[in-house]
Amino acid sequence: MKALQYRTIGSPPEVVTVPDPEPGPGQVLLKVTAAGVCHSDIAVMEWPAEGFPYELPLTLGHEGVGTVAALGDGVTGLAEGDAVAVYGPWGCGTCAKCAEGKENYCLRADELGIHPPGLGRPGSMAEYLLIDDPRHLVPLDGLDPVAAVPLTDAGLTPYHAIKKSLPKLGPGSTAVVIGTGGLGHVAIQLLRALTSARVIALDVSEDKLRLAREVGAHETVLSDAGAVEAVREITGPIGAQAVFDFVGVAPTVKTAAGVAGVEADVTLVGIGGAPLPVGFGLTPFEVSVSAPYWGSRSELMEVLALARAGAVSVHTETYSLDDAPLAYQRLHDGKVNGRAVILPNG
Numbered sequence: 001m002k003a004l005q006y007r008t009i010g011s012p013p014e015v016v017t018v019p020d021p022e023p024g025p026g027q028v029l030l031k032v033t034a035a036g037v038c039h040s041d042i043a044v045m046e047w048p049a050e051g052f053p054y055e056l057p058l059t060l061g062h063e064g065v066g067t068v069a070a071l072g073d074g075v076t077g078l079a080e081g082d083a084v085a086v087y088g089p090w091g092c093g094t095c096a097k098c099a100e101g102k103e104n105y106c107l108r109a110d111e112l113g114i115h116p117p118g119l120g121r122p123g124s125m126a127e128y129l130l131i132d133d134p135r136h137l138v139p140l141d142g143l144d145p146v147a148a149v150p151l152t153d154a155g156l157t158p159y160h161a162i163k164k165s166l167p168k169l170g171p172g173s174t175a176v177v178i179g180t181g182g183l184g185h186v187a188i189q190l191l192r193a194l195t196s197a198r199v200i201a202l203d204v205s206e207d208k209l210r211l212a213r214e215v216g217a218h219e220t221v222l223s224d225a226g227a228v229e230a231v232r233e234i235t236g237p238i239g240a241q242a243v244f245d246f247v248g249v250a251p252t253v254k255t256a257a258g259v260a261g262v263e264a265d266v267t268l269v270g271i272g273g274a275p276l277p278v279g280f281g282l283t284p285f286e287v288s289v290s291a292p293y294w295g296s297r298s299e300l301m302e303v304l305a306l307a308r309a310g311a312v313s314v315h316t317e318t319y320s321l322d323d324a325p326l327a328y329q330r331l332h333d334g335k336v337n338g339r340a341v342i343l344p345n346g
């Protein structure tokens, strides 16, 4: 089968031919109908060779949707042809966090060498994808594969972040979204669907801000040196009650801290890795700062339910598997509006 692989540190991904996977006992083989292109893959491909955490070559794609092509021995509850979404952050399935459905926070994944597809394990940018356990699959129940696939990360990750801050986002509150790309433009819709907060969106280009307004942002502000002042002008002295930074680099983290009001939540979702110093006098009183990762299996079900209800729709552009390297190039250049989706069997 054909697959898109990251093969050499620092080189662009390539379309190659690899052996067709076959499901072992307990496993499920999916024919991939859609795979999402995530900015975090670009970050992974920019990591240096030293300390690179995954084995190469690596088939990319941690957002996947497909139809069941074959069942390994002993798998029940699924049938060939079933349309499913893949819950990506695999865990051991039995530790205290996995028992809560929070496999994204599995306590034993590192120790057992368990990785998500596309982030250590072969991912969804291939004609077929091997799934370790049927519990990682959630029925699509009528959702379109292209529309649904970004929800497995670009939907689930902001949903998890926003859900935690819902008690702070009552009437009259303000939520700030920094970075309105793949995850951010879904976050705006989730905030509008789940809260009555005023949503202020920040990004570096007028193009991105136009999409932000289209999907529901009340106000948009260019993310530059004057951003804090511009947001403060809108909110007044109370500031924002929740700030979601989908970039996480030094200037955006500084903006996030600068627009937060007292008792606000500042959530650093982007994997830029810039630190935010927290302490007396450094941040407004009683600000909570967190850096979450992905979301739980039940939250994925909730996000898909929201999509079925029409409350969230992802702006997508589609590519063949052969054109997947181009999709990554366009994303790298900031040219993708919303989410790029690969159709490996299209």
Ligand SMILES: [Zn+2]
Residues within 6 Å of the ligand: 038, 039, 040, 041, 062, 153, 154
């Ligand atoms: Zn991602």
Ligand SMILES: [Zn+2]
Residues within 6 Å of the ligand: 091, 092, 093, 094, 095, 096, 097, 098, 099, 103, 105, 106, 107, 108, 109
């Ligand atoms: Zn676990």
